[in-house]
Every structure is written in structure tokens, then in C-alpha cells.
Amino acid sequence: MLKSVDVGEDVKDVQSWLAELGLQKYTLAFVEAEIELADLAYLSEDDLKEMGLPIGPRRRVNEAIRKFTDKTEADTPALQNQSIGDAVSDTSSNLTSNPSADAERRHLTVMFVDLVGSTEMATRIDAEDMRTVITGYQNTVAGVVGRYEGFVAKFMGDGVMCYFGWPRAGEDDAERAVRAGLAIIDSIRTINAPDGTALATRIGVATGVVIVGDLIGSGATQEAAVVGETPNLAARLQGVAGPNQLVLPSETRRLLGSTYKLASLGAQDLKGVGAPVEAFVVDGEAVQESRFAARQSGTLTPIVGRDREIELMLERWALARSGQGQMVIVSGEAGIGKSRITRAVIDEVAKDDHIRITYQCSPYHADSAFYPVIQQLSFAAGFAPSDGPDARLDKLEALLGKDPDTLKLITPMMGLDGTARYGALDLTPAQQRAHTMKILAKLLVEQSQDKPVLLVYEDLHWIDPTSLELLDLLLDTVADQNIMILATARPSFEYGFGGHPIVTKFALNRLGKDQIGDIVAKLTGGKALPDEIMAIIAERTDGVPLFVEELTKTILESGALKEDGVRLVLNGPLSTIAIPTTLHDSLMARLDRLQPIKEVAQTAACIGREFSHGLLAEISLLPKAELTAALDGLIAAELIYRRGLPPEATYLFKHALVRDAAYESQLKEKRRAIHARILTALETDPEIAPEVLAVHAEAAGLTDRAIDLWEAASKAATARPAFDEAISHLAQAIELIEPKVDAGDGSATERALSLQIQLGMTLLVRRGYGASDTIDAFENALTLADIVGETPMRYSVLYGLWIGKAIRGEFSEAWQRAEALVETTAGSSEIVPLVVANRVAAATRMFMGDLAGAEKYLNVAFKNYDPVEHGGLANRFGQDVGVSLYTFAATRSLLLGKTRQGWKYSDEADRIARSTGHIQTICYMLVIRAMFALDAEDYAVVERCVTEVIPISHEHNLPVWYEFAVAIREILAAKSGDRACVQKYLKADAAIAALDTKMFIPQVRIGMARSALALGLRLEAAKLAALAQEMMDQTGETYSLSDLKRVQARIAMADGDSEVAESFLGKALDVARQQGAKLYELRAAIDLARLMQEQDRRDEAIAILEPIHQSIADGDCPEDQKMARELLAELTA
Template structure:
């Protein structure tokens, strides 16, 4: 140990005993040591370097040490005090601070002395709270060991400029008003408390729970200070970023009414308990972020509690599927993109699963799969990997439920802040739309900040959410407000020259950001000196400054004045993007990352609290416009080289979570004029997006990739067209879809690949089925099967597609044969999904042909398989089918249960087309049970859902059941209108002609109910002719009610053909009953279905009475 170090250690030891020995004795002992230390410094060492820095100063003092010294001997006091100070020192050092001085029982420490960090103030406050905790532990220990109470600690913190180094204390020297203020914070803090100044509070606002204190007078300060007692760390902390010019705390100007509107809407949540949406619209720089900043400040101090979620979009995430949704969840759950996959999944599961009382794990896994975490191995996801739509719908449901359940925890509302919505990806915008619909009854405030460009993509955005959606348009500041803002910005000038005020307001056109940046430009040019407490205007430089006429020009002027190294760093950063990382910048130029500190200090670049990639420091440009200006200043050849290096850096990140940056990587390759890699990464990005049902992203990526793909690269074009085909089919763009199928066909021919030919045939067959062109579907699928090319899952799916086409055309024998062949293949391959589809088809055919036992058994088996594979959407379909077959058996209890479960599932997975079918079958059951009022309500709801999901066949059947309900309610005109509408709709579809007989028989029953037997017989004639000619009723909804209605019409009209019709209906009734082996089920079939009971009664009434 050197003499210098020995003397320092001696001084520290004496200072630690100041509370025991007294100030006078310690000062006397320390004085010669300090003199010797100073002499050594002058003789041997260079004069310590001085630095003016912005730091957070922390003072800690032990309260009660004097009282303890009266009861304890010096050795005990020394042990207690020395031990406490050592522990306090460790806490400070662990938080990145440095202890500069010990004075008796107090400690002076600084944060930011060695290297400034954006969270210096936060770390100082956290250290202060930990010191208080340690002080409480020490107090309890002292009481237990000595029997004396009174040991306590208080802490004070202030943030501001200080002079470090120099003086007699050498590197431990610290001078400035900030030190005095921090000392006053500590001295005035109650024992066991931490007091901070307003300067510190500004930097940690939102992270801690605080209580504002009465103004405090501090020596050396002209005005009383606003201070705060820190009560603890918030459970979900968010830092509110400061705004304005460095060294000038500016208040918001000209937006008071808009702020009041936000505050009133937020306050109303506690009474109205419903969703409120506010979209704040304004051009760049007009003050959207400042309004949100002030609102956050107000909300943070709000006496009522609330749960906070936030997310922000930026240009790089515009084509990242569900990027904004992912940002919201990542912020809330503290997930970083560079977390390893297991850690990221664990964080998601921990934050989501516990919120649900049932299926919590499934909800977390589905939501994680949607936002890009890989849960493909999960039993809840594995079975639906080929159903991107279901993953999207169920992920949406999980996210919406998460917000709903959060609000239900203790009744506190939720605040969701979404910034820069004009940059949001389409998938996230779709989710926000969905959220506005399904969470309308949740106490939640959603604040969306956007530029007007959003309304070009979503013209009806302001109407989504109905009356609960408010729009606030931020107009440029008027002249009065502009002049007021100029005065606020220039508050540190003793006198504001009129020419300077006019300079700030004249060309700004009410844009606050322009005014701030122009002021910064003037400071950069030396026209305004800001080094002292008060600013000074340099008239000659002010007059010589050329003020650009636009904000872009002002920003360019600021960039031009930067030192070359700083300008180069910003230009290279702009190539990476609005958000960038230090290591990415280092990949472009190793020196550039080192030059970032100065742009941060100038307010051009902002360090971000949370980083996309753990282990890297993340930054963003202060404003989008600044990013554009910096990028536009980069030479084209330098841009290309920079984009190439960034692309290689992104591509090298690897891992199993790179899916989210595939599109970003591709764009960098494209800008680097590397079409081969760009095309490859766009293709991978498209496939990744398709797996998450991010359809708009798919179309964008495929379009970009096809524009780059060489014509001769048939393999890559095949992948691209294949992924786009599914999206176009779903969107109903028939022209574009047919063109892609033709292009795929051409590629299959050029590659002379039968497997690809079969893939195209499968997709054509599905498309034909979806448009009810069943003969065309049959033809194309048979051709594919005949060529012998398909194998595996494609072959099974071709069989399933052909079964549908044949069944709907009425070829049950052919459909059953194809189903059995496909079923054998599916079982051989272990294709559980394909097996379930074919068993379901067999069950539906059995139901349509009246073999209800086989139908129920097949559909129950298919349901089991779907539950095993975890495909909840198809599980809902199976439940719906069972809800259709059990009423035919008279088992309404089972039917109701299956339909209730199916409706819950359909809504949970967001499959409204399935919901339409469930509602329709529920209406039928209600009618059969005699509840026609409910039947009508369900039928109308089914019609609306079918119409919304473009299912014309279900629309027709919904009108059929509505006719049944209207007739049951005695409203004959309404029943006639519903049946006629159903008949017309069914007649317009390319399906079996006999299906139009259902509503026609309904019209027969209306005429009978009105007492018009001749009209009823006339209406029944087409049905009678169909039956007499041997026509089938397979596939009709009510194959026994149809002949019963005709019998009743002919019987009422005295037509002798009535008995023959009844005999045929009764024979069919008994035939179907004989197939039911379970006696209970058989009895229900015969006695509990109203028209079955009527057929039996009519038949019995016509039989001769037995002789007695």
C-alpha cells in the first residue's frame, strides 16, 4: 500500500468514528493527514482532473447515534456504526454508485460520476430505499443486542450539475448547489424516510410511489423547493420520459382542453366501468407525445389505482406480424427478444397462465405462438399448426381475456397506451379492432396516438368501438400559444429580444417540435450561450444565423454542425433504422458506437429503457423526421454497404426466435441490392406470417419477393405462390386466386412434378367447394387421384375434399366409398386430423340418410380425435354436428349441452362461421321443444352471423327455422315471408334440388294453419310429384316432416293420395327406428320428436280398430 493510500485509509477510519469521538477531535486528528495528502499530491501526482457533470447525489445519515453513545461504550458504538456504514457502502456500489466521503455517521455518494447512465437517478433512489431497509434491520438488531432503541436512517437525493475532482479532497472532492440541496433533502427527511428533489423526481417519475411534500426552503435557493417522500417501488414501474430543452423544464402550452378531455374520460372509468377509446391525431411534431407525457404524469399521481399496459410501433415493425401486440406483452411481462427461447416462454407463461382459472397454459401457449414465441411442440398448439386462422383467433381471444381478467383482479381499470399507430402492422390493428368489440364492458381506457396516415389504411378507424370512441385532433398552436411557448423555452434569458421570439415563432407554423429544434440549432451555432445559470444571446451570431424555412432544414442544419465523428455515427445509425443497437452500429463502424454519448447529450438520440436484444444497448432517434433527414444525407453507395452489413448482422443473430426480424433482414438485403438474399428472407418472412394468419404481411412479403425472384427460380416462386394462394382464397379475391393457381399449375408442369400437380388440384378442389361448384371440384380431384401422384397428407385431404363434393351432390354411395378409402390411408399414415375429418363426413352422411345411431357414434369418435389433437375450432364443428343429430333422436339434453359447449368454443377461438351453425341448431332445438320465441331470436342471430361470414346456405336455413318459429307463434304472414325467402335462397345455390322442399313444406303448413286446404294442396303438389317419381329426401333438414305436411294437406283437401304418403312416411319412420339398437334412444326418437309422434298418431288413427 502506498503512503497516499495509507493516509486515505486512516482518514476514512477516523471519519467513521466521528459520531463517537466528536467533530472537534476528528477534525484535529484529520487536519495534518489531509495536509500531508495534499503535499504528496503536489509533489508526486499530477493535479487531479476536474469535471463538470450531471449526477445524482445521495446523502445518508444515521439518526439516534448520539443517544446510543450515551448508553454504550465506544467499542460497541464503533462496531455498530462501522458495520452499518460498510453495508451502506456495499448497497451504493452494487447499484453502480461511488462513495466519496464519510462524515461521522453519514455517507455522501454519487451516481453518474464515472460514466453517466440514463438511469443514474433511478439507481440512486433504489439504493436509498435499500439503505432504509438495511437501517431498519440494523435498528432491530441493535435493539435485540443492546436493549436500546433509536437507531434509524434517513436519506436525501438531488440531481444536477456538480464539479468533481480537484481541491484538498482530490478525487473525492465534489462541489455545487446540488450537493447542498441533497444534504438538505437528507436533513429534512423524517427518520426512516427518503426525500428527493423535484429534479430527481422528474427523472424517475412513474417508477416509484411518492408523496408530494409542502414547499421546502433551502439555503442558496431563491424559491422554496417542491420535494417528495419516496414510499416504494411500483409493482409495474414505467418511467415517464422528460421533454423539452436540456436544462429547461417546459410546461405544456396550448393543449389544456385536450388534456382535460383525457382526464375526464379516465375518471369516468371508475363510474361507468366500460371501454373508452381515444384516438389522438396530429401531424409530426405537433405535440401528441407531449400531451401523452402530461397525461401520464397526471395519471401517475392519480389517487385511484389502475393497471398499465403500453406499446409503441415503429417503422421496422410495420411488417412484423403482431409486432405492436408483441410490444405490449413484452413490456408488461418484461420479455426481451434476445431472451433465450425457454426464458421468454417461461416469462409469458408466468404472466399469463395464472390469470386464467381454466386452460391457462393453453391460453399462454396460443398467445405466445401468435406473437412469435415458438410453442409448436405444445399439445395445445401442435394439432393446429396447419390452421393459422385458429391460432390467430384463439391468440386474440387470450389477449383480450388477459386484459379483461386484469381489470377483474380488484376492480381497478386498465390503461392501454399505444403510440405511433400509423406504423402498426395490420395484424395488431386487427387485434385492436377485435378488442374494441369484445371488451366493450371492461373498464379500460385505450389511448391511441397516430398521424393522419392511419386513416388512409383504415378509413373507418374512428367509427370502431361506437359511441365509446372519441377522436382528438391536435391542430397547430395558434399565434398566442406559439408566443407563450417561445417564452417558456427562453425562460432562462433575462430578456428575450423580439427578433429571437419572432425567429422561433415566425416559421414554425404552430409546430412545437420545430420551435424546440430551432432553439437547439441556435444553441449549437453559439447564438445562445447556455453554460451559466442564466442564458445569454450573442447578437452578432444570432443575426448571422441562416434559419431554414422548414423543420427538415432545421434538422439538417443541426446535423451539419456536428463534429464529423458524431455526424458519421448518426448517419450509420439511420441505416439501421429509427431504433438501433450499439453492436449493430459497431458492425458498421467500430468507432461509431463510441461516438454516441455526445448525440445523446444533445438530445438527438434517446437511450431506450427496454432493449429488444438483451445484452445490447438500444437507442432511437429523437423523432422520425430526424431519422429521415439523417438517412437522406447518407450517400447511396454508403447506404448499400451499410444495409448489407446490417443485414448480415441481423441474419447472424440466429436462434429459434429470429422469425420476427425476417422481414427487417430482407428489407436491408433489398436496400443493399442483394436480391438473392432479399428474396430468400422475404419468402421465409411470408411463411412465418402465414403461420400466424397475418394475411396483409403475407401479401406484402410475397409481392416484394416475387419482384426480386428470378423467373428461372421455380422452387422459390412455388413457395411464394403457395403461401399467397391460401390468403387470397380466404379474402375471396377470386380473380387473383385463380391467377395464382394457374401460375402454380404452370410451375408444376415446368418441374414435371406429379406431387406438385396434386397439390394444385387439392387447392383447386377446395376453392370449387367453397364456391359451391361441386361438379368442378369432383372432376379436378378425381384427375389428381387418377395420376397416382399424391401421397401422405395431400392424398388424405384429396379424399376428404372429394367426399364433400360427392355428398353435397347426393352421391352418398360414392362419397362413402371414397371416405372409407381415405380413412384407411389416414390410419396407415397416422394422420389423426385426416382421420377425424373423414369419420365426421361419414357421420354427417349417416345423419342426412337417417341412420342416426351410426351418425352419433361417428361424430362422437371424431370429437374425441379433435380433442386429442387439440384443434379447438374443429372440436366446435363436431359439437355443432352432434347438436344437430341428437334432436333427431329426441335427446334435447345432450343436444343443448353439445351446442352450449360448441358456442363457447366458437366464440373462444373467434370462429363466427362456426358460431352461425351452432346458433342455427340451437334455434331448431328450441323450436322442437316448443320455445318459439327463443327459437326466433337464435335464428335471427344465426342469420346475422352467417351473413357476416358469407355463408349463403346457412342464411337460407336460418330463414327456414325463423319460419318455423313464426308459425309456432301464430304469425302467419311473417312465417310465409320467412319460408319464401328461404326457398328463394336455397334455389339460388348449386346444391341438391330437394333441399328447397323444406321451406316449401313450411308454406304448406302455413296455408293449413290459415284454413286454406286447397292452397295447401296446390303448394304440396311439387313435393308429391318429386316423391311419386322416386325422388330422394336425403340431405333435407326434415325428411319426415316434409311428407307429413303433404299428407296433412292432401288429407284436408280430401285427396285419396294422402294415405299413400302417410304409409311411406310411417314406413321410413320405422325403418330409421329399427336402426337404433338402444331402446331408450329408440323410444325418444319415436315419442319425443313432435312430427315423429304426429306420424305415428296419424297412422294409428287410420288403422282398423281391433274387435273386442
């Protein structure tokens, strides 16, 4: 490397000043004129003309000079009592010790240019000549970079570092960087060193997130520094490039679409870069008919939600085909789908025999006369980069014919000299321009004589003045021809074409929620996304199709999702979804156009997409009048909308992604300070939700405060109830506290244990007792409990693990957990753990068919239960302690043949549940009561319970209780003769299984099998009975095994096989006797006695039925006892 050439602090400041005005392309003019900062006040209109600035830029420069001069004069008094040395010293100190207020996080494309062989050249030529070479090289690079609106950050002798995307972003910074790079290669290769050697460059380009804008150094060495790996990557890729090559990585390649021809150099191991980087060399611009085609790098997503617009355009096409020429202008913001709908129309029109011509306007050539026409003719003629002038003339003749009058005009427009072939033009420039337009219009009309013509103008907002004039001329020309002009434009293009009668203009609207879903489904291959992801996509994309596509692709490529059958589900907690890299540049460009007021947008972005005037005024550092003016500017630029009038006004960012870009462009330190001010302002308002405060506390870096607020937000959400929100809030709190736990903070570990238990209990309610998330939460809590050691919270953990195992039907492990609970709480002075432990132990023994074994635990639980003291604990255990106790006591009493006592327990559970107002408890009680009533054969109660619980559980997203209620409803439906009830039941059964729930499944399957048999659906009944048996074998939940054998006996009887039926009934009796389930024993005895009665085996029947009938106290289960008495009377008659 040669020693850096000092271009001077002032020249650099002029460059920055021009960049802020959006006039980077004139940097070279200022450099060549040796304009320094101090010279600005003296520049005249004639000076600017001499430097080559057009009228518009001259006016902007003059106005900026006036403001700059005014500011300089206003600032001067502040230095009057200070020596110049002191002022410079102070400034230098501030610049080197503190980040500039302008430092930002930016998505930047960095270009590193190196002059090949400069070190060796310096040994061959004179130092002064070498200086001339370097200066010429640097000036050329600076001029090209300015032309493409880049920023020369640093000259390093034979190296130049350039930024695209700062200080002002463009919507296509990566493309601008590559265009600039290729132009630099072409420009430098035309320069020769004094010894005749041709100069060459090598260029590296890379894209990524950086911190840019800090000023480092002082005086002549001051520069805008950039922090991040992107500059190093660009420099290292430059080292991979050969002479006159430009190399870039895959990240930049993705942003370019198909704009350029690229050749892979394979994976490169680059110094200072962690993983190998696939590098690509740019082989030139790809030949594309339109900018839209160049931007595509894969299959087009099918168009959605534009049927009416397409129909309108095709109607206009039909008119054009009949000789009534038309022009249709499709207007809309960037990304709304103008080019996509145009492509759809092109595809439809392609079904007809026609000619299509595409004129693509360009942001880089808005001042280049006839640019879209020249590009189209070059494309149609098949010009190749290697073609010489004669070859291009030959191709033009092949395309347009050999009429010399036509070619005389077309060749100079194409930059070709056709004088030798076609003769010289004898026209003034104005005449030549007018004749050229007429010839172009004539050629268009001639083409339409054979076939109708579709003339597509893409991106009219970038059209050059000459081409616009041509378009005006064409309107009159095509009015009675078979020609339709189809044009796209952004809302900023307001040219009205004089209200021409053949012009139709319409604006594309944003897509609705269903249409957004259609686009997402096409990108996922029809697989459904989680509801929370769909909500994010809808909220952040605002119905802009491009935003929908790119954000969906970003999510799909993030690795956050995994396939689960026909759905995609989250791998874990949802992390922040970044702005798609393909949208970064265009979003920041919208903000950077408003440099003076952008900071207000950034501050407002910290509040959120919606913000109030009052809150912004409270946290903003701007005076009231300046703030109001800035907000008016943002409204005028259509970045925000306003409702109401200040100071009561509220504002909304037009696009959520623009708000995100404004937010993410700020340094974290700056964001933290703003969020702290917001928190301070909001905390005084008691109406502000705790989750809103939590967001700002977390963003401000106030971790402990944020944890408190997230926990408070969870409790408030649970009380509403809004369980999904409660889960999300707890997850946020746990994520924040985990680093403290990892660091060994004991108090934080205890707090984390409490939060983890709360999360488990909330998941238990929302996702289901046996859901993997629920089990994982309690497993994590157990790990924390082991770290904490002795703690009363352990029993809550063990309870959560018990219920998870039990609901999943893992009763062997559930019993181990229950025993551990009983042991843990046996010596405790706290009564609640004792009640809960013994209740779960009793329930476990009952489910496993040990009704006698359950008794001692149930007695302990009832002995210590206090409805007053133990009320209000529903959130700790998923449902109220007393309700759980009474529901299981009811079921056990029923099985023991004490139906009347069972109803008393069930009624008390009903009363307690309703008194709590706790939704989960009420739904739990209603479903268990319905099952109880089903066994008690009181179908009116069953119907009342399911009718009540279905809408409640659906409204509050409690899927376990909803699906169980639906399943029980279908058992009842059989009684009304609904033969479709079995299939409906099986759907609910599958939904329950999908929730990792197996508890209670055998009982409801038995009930459905009985109902199916009553409908005469014998095969379905047998299948359901087999499924019930299979579930019992899997889980060990056998308390209803005797009932299952009764159903299987009835199926056998329906088949006419009394021998098999008797065998099943014998097993039913044996199981019931073994379990002490007197109700099931009595019912099995009744069925068997009736079978024996039919076989005239009366004595055997009496011997079977009478003992169990006598063993049940009169009135304990009146309906079944009545049937037994009547049957015994028949048998003894």
C-alpha cells in the first residue's frame, strides 16, 4: 500500500454536506473545482453553472448555502471568548471520546476498491507522476461513487472505502454499489500510467448491519467510522478478485436478484472472517426486459386479490384490439404489486396473438434522453457487449429494416454513427429530436397493423423528460390503433396527460387478512403457520404484497419453525423477527429523505407504532413548536397518520416495517435512554397496562423492574382471563432472569423457580395438563428446585409433574410423583400442600382401580380441607383445590355404589366452582360433572353441563375441556338417532389425543361405544370398545374396566353369541369385586342375570344378583337398585 493521500478535512466535509442534500453525484465537480467548506458562502450562480450543475441542483445548493451561512454566523459568538486552539481542542476531545449523536445502526453495502500493482508501479515511475496517477484514480472513483449516490468514506492511497446506504439510504443500495463498481472498472481501465501501462482495479462488495456515523480522529484525519464485519469482508473479497473484477458474497447476491450475471468462486477462507464465504464474481449486467424480471431470483408467487383490477385491464385490452387505443396507469406505493399485476396481465394477453414491447424506466437514467427506448431496442436487436459498431448496425437493420431515413434518426439515438451507411442528418438538435419521436411513433403504428400491440411502461416515476414527451405524443397516435399502453407508477408521479380520454388510472389497495393468508399459504406449500406468526405477518406488513412475501420468507428461513404434519409449529419461544434484508434499504430510504426530522420518527418509534402527541412531547428533547413542525413534516411525507389535533392527537406509522426500521437504526444506548424516559412518563398513569411498562423497562435495560412488571402483567392477564398473554409475559420474565440464575444468584434462582411454576400452571390450563410445554415447564422448575434446596415451592413442582404424568396416562410414574408429594408434605406445617398431596394420591389410586387404597388419602384431604382458607388457590393448581377434591370424591362414591352421596359431592363441587368465578375451574367441574352424570345415567344433567361448557371453553381457548365436552355431546346425540355422531366423536377423540391427553379417554370411549351399539352400529361400537381397551392397557387407567366388559358383552349379545357375552360379564363381575366398585358389580350382575333368565337359569341368576343387591344400602343408588328389585321379582315369581 502507498502512503495515504490527504484530501483535506474541508473537502470531506463538503462531500458530507452534498450527501445530506442528496447531491453526491456532484462531489467530483466540487473536488475538481477545489471547493472547500469556507468557499461555500462565496459561490455564485455562474460558478455553479460553470461546474456543470443543472437548474434543480443549483437551486438546492443555493438554498443550502444560505442556511449554512446563517448557521455559521449564528454560531460565531459562542467562540468569541475562546481561542481558536481551544475551540479545536474541545471539538477534537468531544469527537474522539464520545460517539457522535448521528451514529446509527445501518444496513450498509460497503465497496472496497484497490488499484492493482500500485506498489510495483511506484518503483518504476517518478514519485510526482505516481502522485498524479493516485490523484486521478481517486478522483475517478469519487466521481463515479457520487454519481451513484454513494459516499467515499476513506482514501487509503491506492485503496478507497465507499458506503452505499449512508448517510442516505437508497432503495437499491446493493445494486448501486455494483453498478458503481463496474463503472469504476470501466473508467480506470481507460487510464494509462506515464509508462503506458494500463491501470486496473479489483473490487470487493459486501452487505450487512454496521454502526456508522461516529466521527473519529481530528482535523484532516477525521472520518466517519464504521463498526462491524462488513468492511473487513468487503476488503477481504477484494483480495480474492482478479484484475478488473468485482467480487461479492451470497448476502449481497440475494439483494441483486437476477440483475447481474454471476459466477461462483466457491467457498473462500478469508482472514478475520469466521466461516468460509461463498464468493461470486460479477460478469456484467444480465440482459433483462424489465426491472421486475431482473429482481426475480425464483418462481413467482401466484397473484392474490387482484381479480377485479386484472379484469378491468383485460377489458381495456379488448377495446384496444378492436382499434380503440387505450392507456392504463397502475399506481401504488413500492411493493404493492404494480409489476406483479402487470406480469399477470401480460400472461393473460399472451393467450392472444400480439406484439409486446417493454420500456423500463430507470432511477439511474432519469436524465438520459430516450433511455427506456434505447434499452428496449438494444434488447430486441440482441446487442451483445462484444458487438462492435458495424455488428450493432447490422442488428438494427435486421430489426427495423433498411430504410435510411429511419436509420439516420435511430442510430444517433442509439449512440451509433450511421453516417457512412445512411448519410448525414441536416437537422437542428430540436428538429432531430422531434423527427426521432415521429419515427418511433410511426414504427409502433406499423407494428400494430399486423397484430395488436401491448406497450408496457414500467416505473413512470423514473421516466426521463424526453421519453415522457414521446409518451404524450403516443397517446394521440394510438387513440385509433390496435395498441394498449400499460404503465406502472408510484403515487409521486402526478403527470395527468392532460386528462386524455383514452387514459384510465387506478390505484392498487392493500390486501386484506384473507388475501395475506393466501400468499403465506402459497409460500409454505399449504402448511398452516402458528396463529401468532400469522398475526405478526398481518400486523407488520400492512397488506403490502412484497412485504408479506419477504417477511414470510425471512420467517421460514430463520429456523424458528418445524413441520408437524400439515402445520408448521414453533421450535421454541418466538424471538424477534428481523426486518427482511431485501426490504432494509427501501425502508430506510423513506426515512433518510427526511433527514432533519428523522430523529422525531426514531424517538416516536421507541413508543410504538401508535403514539400520542402528549407522550412524545413529554419525552422529546425538542421545543414544542419544532416537534409539532416535525410531526407535520412526517405527515406530509405520508410516513405517519394523525387522528385528532395536538395536543390531544394520536399518530400511527403508515407501515409497521417503517417504524421497525426507524427503531432499529438507532444505537442501543440511545434507545435505552429513550425507553427510560418513556417508562418514567408512563408510570405515573395507573391506567397503563403493566405489560406496556414492562416492554419499556426491558428495552431501557432495567432488568429487575422489567421482571416485576412482566410478572404483574401475567397475573393481570390470568385474571381476565387471557392465558396466551399470561404465558407470553411469564416467558419474557424467565428469559430476563435466566442470566442471573446462570451466574449463581441465589435469590434470582428462587424467583425463577416461582416464575417457572406460574408458567407451568398457566400452560396446564391453556395447553393442557399433558402438553409437552407444560411438562417441560415443570421439569425446568424441578431443576431449579434442586438448586434452591429445601423450599415449600417443591410441592407445587411435584404437583405439576404428577398431573402431567397422570393426564398423559403414565399412571405408574404418576403414582411415584404422588408418593413423593405425600412424603414431601407429611411433615409440613402448611395445610394446603397436605390437602393437595393426599387428594392427588387418592385420585391416582382411584384411576388405577384401587378404590379402597384411595380412601385413606381422601380422608386425610377432607380432614384438613378448609373451604375458606383454601379458596382462591385456583391459579396455583390449575383449578380450585376444593373442586378437585369434591369431584374425585363424587366419582369414587358413585363407583362404590353410593350414588346419592356422589351427587352431594358433585353438587358441592358445582357450588364452589361457580363461587370462584375461575374459568378453568368452572370448565373442569362441568366436564367432570358431565362424566359423572353419564355414569350415573342422568342424561339431562349431562346435556346441561356440555351445553354450558362448550361456548365457555371455546371462548377462553381451553381446548382440553372443549374437546371433551364435544365428545360427550356426541354420546348424547346418539339418543336422538344421529348416526353421524360416531364420526364426529372420533374427530374430538383425535383432538384430545393431539393435546397429549389420555386420562378419561377410556370412559368416554366406552360411553360412545354404548351409544353406537344403541344405534345399531355394531362394527363402530366394537372398534370403540377395542380402542378403550387399548388405552387402558397403555395407561393402567382401569377404574372403568368393568364397565367396558359390560359393553363388550352387549356387543357379543348383538352378535347372538351368548357364550362370549357371559364370559365378558363374568370378567366384569370379577373386576368390579376386586376393585370394590359396587355400582359396576350391580350393573354387571343385572346384565348377567337377564342373560341367565333368557336361558331359564333362574337360580343361578338369583345367586348372582341378590348378594350384591343386598350389600348396597337402600337408596344409595336408587335407579340401579330399582332395576335389580324388579328383575329379582321376575326371577322369583
